[in-house]
Amino acid sequence: MINEETIPLKISPRAFTAFGADLVTNDNIAITELVKNSYDAFAYNVVVEFGEDEGGAYIKIIDDGLGMTRQVIKEVWAVLATKHKVKNPLIERDGKIRKVSGNKGLGRFSAAKLGNTMDIWTKSPDDGFLKIKINWKNLVDFDDLGECQITMEELNDTAIFQNPGTVIRIGDLNSIWSPEKILETKDSLSRLIAPFKNIDNFTIQLRSSTIEGPVNITAPKFIEKPPYKITGNVDAIGTIHWEYTYSPTNINHNPKTKTGIINWNEGKLGFTGYQEQLSLQECSGEMDYSCGPFSFEIRVWDLDVESRGEISAHYDIGKNDIRRALAQYKGLSIYRDNILVLPKSDASKDWLGIDLRRVSRIGKRISTNQIIGIVNINSKDNPELKDTTDREKLMDTKEYKEFINLLGSVINELENLRSLDKTRESETSSNGKKPLVNLFTSLSAERLVGKVELAVEKGEDNKQILKYVNEFNNENRENLDDLQKRVTYYAQTASLGSVATVILHELLNGMNAIIRFIKRVDKTCSPLETKTREALNDASESHARLVDLARTFSPLVRKDxxxxxxxxxxxxxxxxxxxxxxxxxxxxxxxxxxxxxxxxxxxxxxxxxxxxxxxxxxxxxxxxxxxxxxxxxxxxxxxxxxxxxxxxxxxxxxxxxxxxxxxxxxxxxxxxxxxxxxxxxxxxxxxxxxxxxxxxxxxxxxxxxxxxxxxxxxxxxxx
CATH class of the missing domain: 3.30.565.10 (Histidine kinase-like ATPase, C-terminal domain)
Incomplete structure (x- = not known):
């Protein structure tokens, strides 16, 4: 080795932009991250305020949490990617314990996405009233991260509030916040807390002069009573335990409850019915489950006009309001320790691919705009389900693949059970369904022709003849609808005959080569020692069974x-x-x-x-x-x-x-x-x-x- 030198690693001040404005892809994600910080400070109430004063348009995040001490500001808040929350995953207040939601030490930098200046007023029970001023633009202009500084001063306790808490004011905003965009923020914040579970002592309120308010972030009543619901949990060995409930709004339909299990070997197959998303190495042999236990609850609504009408009448809510309410929460959301992990934006609401499969697989499928679902994970049981740095998805690990495959199987189960209930409550039942051959027969117009011919002979007028035609049409409309559905369904499997022909041809060709080899070994290598002879005999018998199986089913692909x-x-x-x-x-x-x-x-x-x-x-x-x-x-x-x-x-x-x-x-x-x-x-x-x-x-x-x-x-x- 001729020369060796040690080169220090440096971080440019542009890292503030990389971890803030550039990394956070959506304004609503940025606000959500700041509200999560209030939750982690054990705030009971958080207010997100959009307003304008002598300093211009601003966004404020106001909470009554525990605030920050001078030491926390210096050693934690001002440190990039701190491990403070990793080392202190629990926070205590008034004898209560709360699990913090953050762990990367980057959430506060999302404020740079919203505006160029940030003022923070904070008071802790253990310290004085402090103010911090940050200008993100100025920080980026420095040549070295070591030169970057923020200002902190101690204020009189009566300046803003006396009790513990924090106020963040973001100014010199990067976006214009229209009433429509503010309402989008409301929708985003509404997902932050799981809609099916009220978290004690944590509320979010939205204020703006451009909307009638203040607006409390709550879920509408009808969301508590879905017509279809599946709840359950996945245990430590990957077994899905589920309970399905059918609770129709229409009192003429009968409610029901059903329970069941899906074992790991079946559940790991996911949406596709095979381990498409797991690597070959992971698929080989018996793959042990390692993701950890978690629970789920998925609710589904029918969105046709009649179903929305029933909900509207029952809960005194407008039909369009039903769609808007579902749109706030739609899709499947992941909550870690009761705080939202996914999705954080519209772009990731279908992170599981529910909508994509509606056009790629046979059957009656649900879409994300019909469902509100939550999956509850926690840091202790699911340590390998980790957020990506941009907060838009989870890291692509083996455990994540197990996780999404099991959820895919839960969705499959829900769709099948819902479809059975929808069919059961329809006017027709399968006991009255005709085999496909008889369906074609029932569509014959011979009886209609006979009626028309007789009417012509009797000299009946055109209106009477038209009546016969309409009667025929009405009688056969149901059969035509059934025929269309079933022919479409069968068409999707029609190619199986061609596939089977190729498989059988290749199988028999392969079997010919195998039997030639078996016979050659028997002829040239005999006498064989006992174990080799047994293995050769087993191979010969297996070959005979495969050939017999192929010949048994080969006629099924023949046209005659x-x-x-x-x-x-x-x-x-x-x-x-x-x-x-x-x-x-x-x-x-x-x-x-x-x-x-x-x-x-x-x-x-x-x-x-x-x-x-x-x-x-x-x-x-x-x-x-x-x-x-x-x-x-x-x-x-x-x-x-x-x-x-x-x-x-x-x-x-x-x-x-x-x-x-x-x-x-x-x-x-x-x-x-x-x-x-x-x-x-x-x-x-x-x-x-x-x-x-x-x-x-x-x-x-x-x-x-x-x-x-x-x-x-x-x-x-x-x-």
Missing amino acids: LYKAEYKCLVRETVDKSIRLIRAGDNAQGVVINNYLPNNILLPIHEGLLQTIFINLLDNACYWIQQNGQEKTIDITAKIIDDNQKIKIFVSDTGVGVSEEESECIFEAGETSKSQGFGMGLVIVTEILSYYGGKVGVLFPSLSSGATFEICIPLAKGAE
């Missing part, structure tokens, strides 16, 4: 599938379905008993019958795991109609299905599973319908859970 005639043994096919289901996580520990008789033939392709039973068994296993009790599925049957048909019963020990729910679960897109698409039972219904069969829920159940009943004709000549 339904034209050919098939016969399959139902017991044998169900046994194959059970073997496939046992490989899934949901089937762990579940005993599946196949009590079906031998030699029963059904006129259906084996792959289609497997599709039916795989869907039913997979659902049964899922709900059994949610129940946590005895884990058993019994498959039984009886022959009816003089040996013409068979009824097959799939009975489980899961959470069961209510009669109300049974009216909805056969609808396209309706599901109670957090990661479900609402397609499985629809597929079962359509397959059975084509072969003259049907499926439903049996009441009373044959077990402690649910019993699904299949009825289908036997193959001709079957015993």
